Amino acid sequence: MDTRGQRQLFLINRALIVLAVAAVLAGLFFDQWRIVLRNAILL
Amino acid sequence: MNNESMKNEPSGAQRFWLGLARQRTVVQVVSALVLNSYFTRHVTKGLPCPAFNCYACPAAAFACPIGSIQHFVGRKKVPLYVLGVVGLVGALVGRASCGWFCPFGWFQELMYKLPVPKLRLPNRFNWTRYLILAALVIAIPFVTREPWFCKLCPAGALEASIPMALLSVDIRALIGALYWIKIGILGVMLFWMSVTRRPFCRWICPLGALWSPFNPVSSFRLHVEQADCIRCDRCQEVCPTDIRVYENPVSGACIRCLQCMPVCPVDCISVATSGWSLETDRTGIPGAA
Numbered sequence: 001m002d003t004r005g006q007r008q009l010f011l012i013n014r015a016l017i018v019l020a021v022a023a024v025l026a027g028l029f030f031d032q033w034r035i036v037l038r039n040a041i042l043l
Numbered sequence: 044m045n046n047e048s049m050k051n052e053p054s055g056a057q058r059f060w061l062g063l064a065r066q067r068t069v070v071q072v073v074s075a076l077v078l079n080s081y082f083t084r085h086v087t088k089g090l091p092c093p094a095f096n097c098y099a100c101p102a103a104a105f106a107c108p109i110g111s112i113q114h115f116v117g118r119k120k121v122p123l124y125v126l127g128v129v130g131l132v133g134a135l136v137g138r139a140s141c142g143w144f145c146p147f148g149w150f151q152e153l154m155y156k157l158p159v160p161k162l163r164l165p166n167r168f169n170w171t172r173y174l175i176l177a178a179l180v181i182a183i184p185f186v187t188r189e190p191w192f193c194k195l196c197p198a199g200a201l202e203a204s205i206p207m208a209l210l211s212v213d214i215r216a217l218i219g220a221l222y223w224i225k226i227g228i229l230g231v232m233l234f235w236m237s238v239t240r241r242p243f244c245r246w247i248c249p250l251g252a253l254w255s256p257f258n259p260v261s262s263f264r265l266h267v268e269q270a271d272c273i274r275c276d277r278c279q280e281v282c283p284t285d286i287r288v289y290e291n292p293v294s295g296a297c298i299r300c301l302q303c304m305p306v307c308p309v310d311c312i313s314v315a316t317s318g319w320s321l322e323t324d325r326t327g328i329p330g331a332a
Contacts, residue, residue: 012260013134013317020130027124032115036125037089039114040098040106 053310060314064301067143075146079202080104091128094145095250097196099203101210109249113180113190129250133257137264137293141244141251142283142300147198148244152283154236162238166286166296169245176249192249194221200229241283244298255295262317263299265292271311278303278312288312 079102092105108129115122141148179192207214235242244251267289278288281302288303304312
């Protein structure tokens with residue numbers, strides 16, 4: 001793959017990582033960690 | 044020219060990945076133990092498991108991402124936290140979790156070692172896992188508010204339904220038709236696993252379906268030096284998902300188990316780590332192998 005293609009992949013990869021971390025933080029803000037825990041413990 | 048003399052001298056990073064590939068079974072055993080470590084469950088069950096492992100299993104220490112997603116969907120909530128964790132794992136390693144950490148994936152590999160006649164199936168219809176994700180994990184739980192994938196899941200039958208029924212008289216009293224349907228599905232899967240490589244991962248797993256689209260863009264990727272490849276298909280012979288790695292090294296079906304690397308007679312398969320490795324820094328090209 002050419003350098004430009006590699007650069008694009010690199011940027012998409014880092015954008016996805018940032019998005020995923022943002023989603024985790026947003027989920028934690030809405031206390032979703034506790035919902036997951038409670039649901040899993042109750043099984 | 045024999046195969047050994049055709050091999051290129053492996054780089055330091057290549058030697059590291061080759062060494063790691065040979066230790067995969069150890070990683071799978073440790074992962075199965077950690078994910079089912081029991082004692083930490085009161086805290087760690089709030090964390091989605093980076094693999095497919097039923098959280099109703101009495102020993103499970105983490106939450107099943109698929110079970111958790113269904114729970115949120117049933118409550119008409121967006122599972123941001125779970126999707127974030129799944130997305131983070133996908134963006135970093137793609138489907139490597141399936142190849143290295145998934146206890147059910149490992150179990151399928153063990154079943155395939157049984158000395159019975161084998162059936163090789165093409166990957167042509169492996170889009171069915173997306174259908175299962177859309178129907179049983181999202182659409183039907185959204186309408187019925189019930190986790191329908193869990194109700195039919197063969198991993199759940201093996202890790203939770205059977206042990207729970209054996210451990211508890213109360214649970215045994217609740218056994219009904221659905222339990223036997225689930226056991227029937229497990230029976231079919233056990234037979235299928237013994238004759239075909241990782242059928243659950245290839246055609247059914249909704250977690251694999253979530254991670255598959257990350258494979259082309261994840262940090263951890265396979266790279267094939269097409270000019271060196273001799274199309275001998277040794278990679279396909281050892282591949283748990285039966286793919287020709289050289290046709291598409293970033294295929295959504297690839298579980299990044301690296302088993303193709305040590306058997307390649309010309310060492311044309313390598314790992315690209317998208318800016319995380321020293322070797323990438325040396326070339327100056329992010330994502331270069």
